Amino acid sequence: MLRNSLLLWPAALVAGAIALNACNPADAKFAKTKSGIEYKVFGKDGKAKEIKPETAEAAYKKNVGQIIALHVEYRTAKDSVLFQSRKQQMGFPVRVPLQEVARKGGLEEAISLLQPGDSGVFRFNADSLSIKTTGQPAPPQIKKHGNTMTLFVKVDAIQNQADAMAAQQKAMQDMQAKAKAHEDKQKPLDDKTIQEYAQKNNLQTQKTASGIYYVITQPGSGPKPTPGQIVSVNYSGKLLSGKEFDSSAKQGRPIEFPIGVGQVIPGWDEGIPLLNKGSKAILLIPSSLAYGQRGAGADIPADAVLRFDVELVDVKAAPPQQPMGMMPGGGAPQGAPQGR
Incomplete structure (x- = not known):
């Protein structure tokens, strides 16, 4: 799965869905800020509120330094859902520090129009929003739906900071318990799904202790990678329906990442080291070792078992450790099935 080049404010907002249809009635008209943001704001009662941006900005400044807890959803021009925080956060809100509005016309200004209990609908020019946020035009996967x-x-x-921290800790504990219960229920279902798929497609699979099924379709003669080493992999990722959601061919080159450090999904960190350099294989990865209950974007639904056809092109030594303070920037490598 490609690492997303998405429009973020900040990254925490896209950790995850809201159903705001009830507070987006057709008869409510969009207002517009001087910076070009179209908006509708609704109060706790679901009725449209008349907002004066200057008054809202003054109220927002009083909250700078506080933590906002909110649910968000992004949609394209064709109403396709890109991100849903309720889904990604299993119903819990995301929490983000409130900062001074540095740039007008962006997501920070939109949020500044809201008070606790409010709901808002904001419409942006995708290119303008992306340039304000990332310095670059909107990526093709967004613009193909409209601008x-x-x-x-x-x-x-x-x-305040203390209350937000306490609420976050409680939410994390509840979320972990909820996720564990769901995973325990989902594991046998995934295992059955994989077995049925393998039988239907005449795949003579092997199984790891964690539940990954794999078939080595072309043995390699090189070394197997060990934790920390850099691997180069060609791959195609598909749902069991056969729908491809990603591939290295789309990038025009194999992807590279270090093994065993969590920069890719667990199924890759465990599955790729099963192969010798030069090997080709099929990996059938249960949802708990892929994107789990959250899924990934619009292409990978929740609880999806994934098939990866992979080729281990190269294995290189781990780079020498650098002194503290001189480490390069982190993040998943471009093209990798990103870790959770």
Whole structure:
């Protein structure tokens, strides 16, 4: 799965869905800020609110330094859902520090129009929003749906640092317990799905202790990679329906990443080291070792078992460790099935 080059404010907002249809009635008209943001704002009662941006900005400044808890959803011009925080956060809000609005016309200014309990619908020019956020035009996967983006927001609370930290810790504990219970229920279902798929497609699979099924279709004679080493991999990722959601061919080159450091999904960190350099294989990865209950974007649904056809092109030694303070920037490599 390609690492997303997405429109973020900040990255925490796209960790995950809201159903705001009830507060987006057709008879409510968009207003517009001087910077070009089209907006509708609704109060706790679901009725449209008349917002004066200057008054809202003054109220927002009083909250700078506080933590906002909110649910967000991004949609394309064709109303395709890009991100859903309720889904990604299993119903819990994301929490983001409120900062001074540095750039007008972006997501920060949109959020500044809202108070606790408010809901908002904001429409942006996709290119303009991306340039303000990343310095570059909107990526093709967004623009292919049209050159506007709509952001739906529901503000849960605005809290001080201590209250927000306590709420976040409680939410994390609840989320982990909920995720574990779901994973335990999903594992046998995934295992059955994989077995049925293998039988239907005449695949003579082997199985790891964690539940990955694999078939080496072309043995290699080179070394197997070890943790920390850099691997180069050609791959095609598909749902079991046969729909391809990603491939290295789309990038025009193999992808590279270090083994065993969490920069890719767990199924890759475990599955790729099963192969010798030069090997080709099929990896059938249960959802718990892929994108789990959250799924990934519009292409990979929740609880999806994934098939990867892979080729281990190269294995290189781990780079020498650099002194503290001189480490290069982190993040998943371009093209890798990103870790969770």
